[in-house]
Amino acid sequence: MKNRKLLTIASLLVIIGIIIFFVGFANADFNIKNISTIKYEEKSYSTNTNIEKINIGDYDMSVDITPSPDDKIHIKYYENKKRKYIISEKNGVLDIQKEKPSIINIFSMSIDFNNTKLSVKIPKNYNGELIVKTSNNSISISDINLGDVSLTTSNGKIHSTNISCSSSLELKSSNASIDVENVKVSGDIICDTSNGKTNLTNVSSLEDIRCETSNGTIYVVDTKCNYINAKSSNGTISLDNFSTNSSIEIRTSNSKVLFNNISFNDKFKITTSNGKIKGNLNGKIDEYTINYKTSNGDSNLPNDYVGGNKQIDFRTSNSDIDVDFTK
Incomplete structure (x- = not known):
């Protein structure tokens, strides 16, 4: 009898949880992104400086490298109060780095269903060096002529298609x-x-x-x-x-x-x-x-x-x- 009561209570709790989720999902217009507690601001950066090396450091974010529509490098990224990028140019090097999160932010509870990514568009005949490092997400690169290329991630796919490299190509991942x-x-x-x-x-x-x-x-x-x-x-x-x-x-x-x-x-x-x-x-x-x-x-x-x-x-x-x- 006692086990039957416990089973009944557990079933009721599951049903109540499903109802609460459904109501919340309805209030979010049935869009999974609207459930996210993290909100981002879309930002962009462009340069036509003579760049010979692009160095990208990210985490928990996919990186997408595609051809630029012109002779400039175009960057589209997403920031909020907890996640910021530092973009700088010096001596022909374009450096794109996401700031490391604070200890408080690492252990803070949050829900993120946003499909955000770091998008970098490079002139098709760039022929310079490209270094990309991220984690827990994918790296994709396509339709560009490059020099030396190094792509590194963990727990994420690497997809490279329709590219040429005048030097070497190094691809490293894990669990993908x-x-x-x-x-x-x-x-x-x-x-x-x-x-x-x-x-x-x-x-x-x-x-x-x-x-x-x-x-x-x-x-x-x-x-x-x-x-x-x-x-x-x-x-x-x-x-x-x-x-x-x-x-x-x-x-x-x-x-x-x-x-x-x-x-x-x-x-x-x-x-x-x-x-x-x-x-x-x-x-x-x-x-x-x-x-x-x-x-x-x-x-x-x-x-x-x-x-x-x-x-x-x-x-x-x-x-x-x-x-x-x-x-």
Whole structure:
């Protein structure tokens, strides 16, 4: 009887809570933003000074980098009493920094459903350095020609599309994915995340590509570079229509490695455990020198095979190796 009364009281409290929420939502015109206790003021900043470096530091805010409609840099941002930006220019450097919150503001109770972001529009042929750091949100960049680029966030996606870099491209995140699409880079490309997948599609680098993640997949499609090193744990690594001037090095665990239409000149090395190795390589088998090792699995490759200068070194355990050649 006592348990039944407690259950009845709990049910009534839930119903009352739902009614209160519905009334409050109705008073907010059924717009989730109107429930927010945080109010922002939209602000803007523009400059046509000769800027060679843009340095952005933010937190708890997404950052969106897109082309400018003219030869100026345009910034749109949102402030309130607790969150302010400091924007300055000096010696060709544009610095955009959000002030760190006070201890009181960190522990203050607030509700924020506003879809605010830091928007920076850069001339399409900027060709300068860009550094972006934020946290707990995403970074997006598209349709710009740049120099050296570094994008870093945590708990947020990084999406880069239709850009070119005359130097290097470095992308770092955690607990989220990294997507790179239609990108040309003269220097190295570095993608580093955890608990998230990495996707490279139609990407070219004159130097090296290095991808590392944990508990996530790595997919590389229609891509070429000088050398690639891809590492994951508990995630599949897949290369499709990929070419490199020198070598390919793949390492994962507890998952498979797949490849299709692959070209390389020096060495193709795969190391995995508890996952199969399967794919096809361009050319004839006699173009390759082959060594492999597997335990508790089968292989259709000849071992200790001496052919051409291209070296194959495949290692796995508790699974099979299945490789075909196009000729």
